[in-house]
Amino acid sequence: MAREFDIIVYGATGFTGRLVAEYLVQAYPSGVRWAMAGRSLSKLQQVQGEIGAPADTALIAANSDDPASLTAMCERATVVISTVGPYQLYGSDLVAACAATGTAYVDLCGEPAWMRQMIDAHEAAAKASGARIVFSCGFDSIPFDLGVLTLQDAARAKFGGPAQRVKGRVRIMKGGFSGGTAASLKATLAAAAKNPSILALLINPFALTPGFTGPSQPKGLLPEYDKTIEAWVAPFIMAPINTKNVHRTNFLLGDGQGKGYGADFVYDEMMVAGLGDIGKAAAEAIARINPLASDKGPKPGEGPSKEERESGHYDILFIGETPDHKRIECVVTGDRDPGYGSTSKMITESALCLVRDVAGEGGIWTPGALMGATLRDRLAAKAGLTFTAN
Numbered sequence: 001m002a003r004e005f006d007i008i009v010y011g012a013t014g015f016t017g018r019l020v021a022e023y024l025v026q027a028y029p030s031g032v033r034w035a036m037a038g039r040s041l042s043k044l045q046q047v048q049g050e051i052g053a054p055a056d057t058a059l060i061a062a063n064s065d066d067p068a069s070l071t072a073m074c075e076r077a078t079v080v081i082s083t084v085g086p087y088q089l090y091g092s093d094l095v096a097a098c099a100a101t102g103t104a105y106v107d108l109c110g111e112p113a114w115m116r117q118m119i120d121a122h123e124a125a126a127k128a129s130g131a132r133i134v135f136s137c138g139f140d141s142i143p144f145d146l147g148v149l150t151l152q153d154a155a156r157a158k159f160g161g162p163a164q165r166v167k168g169r170v171r172i173m174k175g176g177f178s179g180g181t182a183a184s185l186k187a188t189l190a191a192a193a194k195n196p197s198i199l200a201l202l203i204n205p206f207a208l209t210p211g212f213t214g215p216s217q218p219k220g221l222l223p224e225y226d227k228t229i230e231a232w233v234a235p236f237i238m239a240p241i242n243t244k245n246v247h248r249t250n251f252l253l254g255d256g257q258g259k260g261y262g263a264d265f266v267y268d269e270m271m272v273a274g275l276g277d278i279g280k281a282a283a284e285a286i287a288r289i290n291p292l293a294s295d296k297g298p299k300p301g302e303g304p305s306k307e308e309r310e311s312g313h314y315d316i317l318f319i320g321e322t323p324d325h326k327r328i329e330c331v332v333t334g335d336r337d338p339g340y341g342s343t344s345k346m347i348t349e350s351a352l353c354l355v356r357d358v359a360g361e362g363g364i365w366t367p368g369a370l371m372g373a374t375l376r377d378r379l380a381a382k383a384g385l386t387f388t389a390n
């Protein structure tokens with residue numbers, strides 16, 4: 001039976017959730033049945049007015065401290081979009097409620113140790129209920145997950161098999177961070193400091209592939225000269241989450257579907273710093289700076305301005321090499337700042353993809369493994385992304 005809403009945006013009062021709701025107002029003025037949810041009805045009402053949402057938009061009170069309110073919300077939705085983070089602090093009961101009620105779920109999680117805990121705790125229930133749960137539907141990790149998938153589709157078409165070694169090289173990433181993202185990284189670091197098993201998951205490239213460990217992967221912790229692109233490269237702050245998701249996509253696709261990248265697949269991500277001595281100095285400077293570590297950064301609810309979001313963009317090059325040294329490339333670009341302007345479109349279109357385009361079994365998925373090329377086409381058509389392989 002169809003549920004009351006196609007989509008419920010949970011966390012619509014936060015910095016990113018509000019952008020998601022605003023995108024639905026502007027891009028889908030009709031045809032999508034959706035509601036805004038959060039812990040404060042008065043704050044939801046205020047945001048509803050500020051973003052120009054129709055006066056009859058349903059507002060739903062749900063609080064992560066009150067599991068019954070989460071279950072009641074889930075029962076009304078085909079898909080819940082959650083932007084309530086840090087997920088390790090506020091997200092566990094919602095994943096449990098989605099798994100129990102067979103409700104699809106997408107989020108913006110970049111917290112891999114928590115994701116592994118959720119896989120261990122709820123994958124069986126999600127499989128049983130049919131709940132399609134998809135973490136990391138923002139800049140981490142959609143452009144990377146689908147970039148590698150696109151490259152591998154092209155490698156299979158051109159060479160008859162996947163590239164065994166793939167490098168992700170971020171050439172442009174113009175944008176800022178929000179308070180919620182900084183809080184999520186701090187929550188992860190605090191959890192790791194207290195619990196060595198969490199630290200072990202964070203440094204394990206195969207943390208999200210229970211029962212499978214592939215070959216040794218590049219650590220990506222130091223600047224280096226990359227001969228493949230003849231430029232200096234530096235550590236990339238999102239690599240620890242993206243690389244784990246890419247390995248999980250390989251793991252899920254390889255499992256019986258024959259569309260994986262192989263058990264010997266090696267993948268890393270670095271930031272391109274530049275050429276020659278200037279490139280080297282830039283790579284060393286990037287390696288020293290952690291933009292999320294400062295206490296002076298944005299507070300929860302704050303993030304990059306409209307101008308910063310609209311003038312932001314990104315460009316990522318993927319280079320693949322087959323076991324017999326044939327080379328293939330893919331470029332992914334996005335037309336807004338990665339973390340918010342582009343992310344709010346990506347997560348909304350992911351939710352719509354689950355509502356309208358793909359079925360799929362219940363379980364804990366990645367965007368690439370569940371929605372793959374269908375999501376890629378939707379993002380290219382609607383969300384300002386491009387995917388070009390050659």
Ligand SMILES: NC(=O)c1ccc[n+]([C@@H]2O[C@H](COP(=O)([O-])OP(=O)(O)OC[C@H]3O[C@@H](n4cnc5c(N)ncnc54)[C@H](OP(=O)(O)O)[C@@H]3O)[C@@H](O)[C@H]2O)c1
Nearest residue numbers: 013014015016064084085108138139140178180181300301
């Ligand atoms: N992967 C990516 O590319 C990406 C991009 C952007 C954001 N993110 C992630 O998305 C998450 C949100 O970031 P943000 O900057 O939007 O955060 P934010 O502005 O702080 O918003 C957090 C939201 O959570 C709500 N919330 C907090 N505690 C709650 C509770 N107990 N019950 C119900 N709701 C509660 C807040 O409600 P109130 O308004 O009532 O306080 C607010 O709506 C973070 O985890 C961040 O890392 C990821």
